Amino acid sequence: MSLPGNSGPASAPGRRGRPLAAFALGLALAAALTEPRPASAQVPASAGAELPAAVSVADFAASIGAVLSIDPLLGTVTIVSSGDRVAFKPGSPWHLLGERPVRLAPGRTGPAGPVIEGSTAAYLSAWFEERRAERLSRFRVAAVLIDPGHGGKDPGAVGEYGAGKDRKKVLEKDLALSTALAVRDSLRARFPDRRILLSREGDTYPSLEDRVEMANTVTLGPNEAIIYVSIHANASFNRNASGFEVWYLNPDYRRTLVDSGTPGVDEEIAPIVNVMMEEEYTTESVLLARSIVGRLDASIGSVSRNRGVRAEEWFVVRNARMPSVLVEMGFVTNEAEARLLADPAHLRRISDAVYNGIVDFIGYFESRKGPATP
Numbered sequence: 001m002s003l004p005g006n007s008g009p010a011s012a013p014g015r016r017g018r019p020l021a022a023f024a025l026g027l028a029l030a031a032a033l034t035e036p037r038p039a040s041a042q043v044p045a046s047a048g049a050e051l052p053a054a055v056s057v058a059d060f061a062a063s064i065g066a067v068l069s070i071d072p073l074l075g076t077v078t079i080v081s082s083g084d085r086v087a088f089k090p091g092s093p094w095h096l097l098g099e100r101p102v103r104l105a106p107g108r109t110g111p112a113g114p115v116i117e118g119s120t121a122a123y124l125s126a127w128f129e130e131r132r133a134e135r136l137s138r139f140r141v142a143a144v145l146i147d148p149g150h151g152g153k154d155p156g157a158v159g160e161y162g163a164g165k166d167r168k169k170v171l172e173k174d175l176a177l178s179t180a181l182a183v184r185d186s187l188r189a190r191f192p193d194r195r196i197l198l199s200r201e202g203d204t205y206p207s208l209e210d211r212v213e214m215a216n217t218v219t220l221g222p223n224e225a226i227i228y229v230s231i232h233a234n235a236s237f238n239r240n241a242s243g244f245e246v247w248y249l250n251p252d253y254r255r256t257l258v259d260s261g262t263p264g265v266d267e268e269i270a271p272i273v274n275v276m277m278e279e280e281y282t283t284e285s286v287l288l289a290r291s292i293v294g295r296l297d298a299s300i301g302s303v304s305r306n307r308g309v310r311a312e313e314w315f316v317v318r319n320a321r322m323p324s325v326l327v328e329m330g331f332v333t334n335e336a337e338a339r340l341l342a343d344p345a346h347l348r349r350i351s352d353a354v355y356n357g358i359v360d361f362i363g364y365f366e367s368r369k370g371p372a373t374p
């Protein structure tokens with residue numbers, strides 16, 4: 001960014017967004033924050049009261065829509081549903097739930113095939129259901145919005161390098177756009193099934209409100225998230241200032257993410273959901289920022305100073321209801337760095353690093369709720 005002051009305190013354009021979707025996301029986030037119950041808590045409470053009837057494994061598998069296979073040599077029974085797998089051998093109390101061994105009432109081999117006790121069937125059924133619910137609560141990054149800063153009438157920061165008539169100008173808006181286009185192309189190639197969007201594709205000037213509104217109006221499913229990466233170059237009155245940094249939303253700032261007027265939202269619950277969503281977004285934004293800074297450090301850390309991850313309340317990220325960061329690629333007001341930023345090979349390393357940082361984050365984001373078992 002060139003002059004953060006011109007962002008100013010804004011009205012809340014995000015209010016015209018999608019409060020219902022935001023609320024659904026909030027509920028999912030709240031669910032995601034809840035740790036899975038320990039295994040002992042899954043034992044059906046009724047198990048001791050009255051022994052449920054034994055059931056054939058074939059009937060059990062059919063009742064939960066799972067696929068059954070029996071190893072003809074070892075007699076090992078495997079039940080697979082949506083990628084979740086249970087395996088056991090009749091006669092043994094050990095049942096492998098995913099990769100976790102659990103002691104349950106042993107099954108036996110009946111005249112028509114393997115049979116399991118009712119208590120075991122109830123336990124396994126609850127386990128499959130829990131795995132299914134957890135899978136549904138997991139997030140997917142459905143969209144990435146890359147926002148090249150400035151553009152059109154707004155050049156952003158302006159730097160110069162070179163001597164005499166060879167002196168060249170470097171405009172932040174141009175650096176931001178070429179980096180953003182490269183990041184967009186790499187992400188589209190990597191994730192053809194996700195929406196990879198740009199806030200501008202040419203030398204135009206969407207207002208800051210337009211950019212945030214664009215992010216907030218992307219249609220998302222209840223378990224889908226969008227991440228927002230704004231790309232800038234830095235400026236300072238201190239001509240020696242140099243290096244890259246990534247900003248994220250200041251955790252002290254509290255946004256109103258859920259309108260208390262949203263139908264179905266209890267007025268007393270909305271503020272709680274707000275806080276949970278806020279904290280979750282902040283955490284995600286920090287992680288995204290760290291991912292990108294780490295990749296930048298590995299890529300250009302030898303030629304540019306790593307100024308690290310920083311927190312602020314810039315308008316661009318403040319009103320976006322999603323993990324959001326702002327990348328400052330370097331200082332155009334530092335002549336050596338302006339020259340570096342004007343080098344397409346250097347800019348390519350930056351765009352590759354931003355791309356890899358986003359890929360790292362998506363990988364983490366979508367697998368962190370991943371259980372210890374496959």
Ligand SMILES: [Zn+2]
Pocket residue numbers: 001002003149150156157172232233
């Ligand atoms: Zn800027």
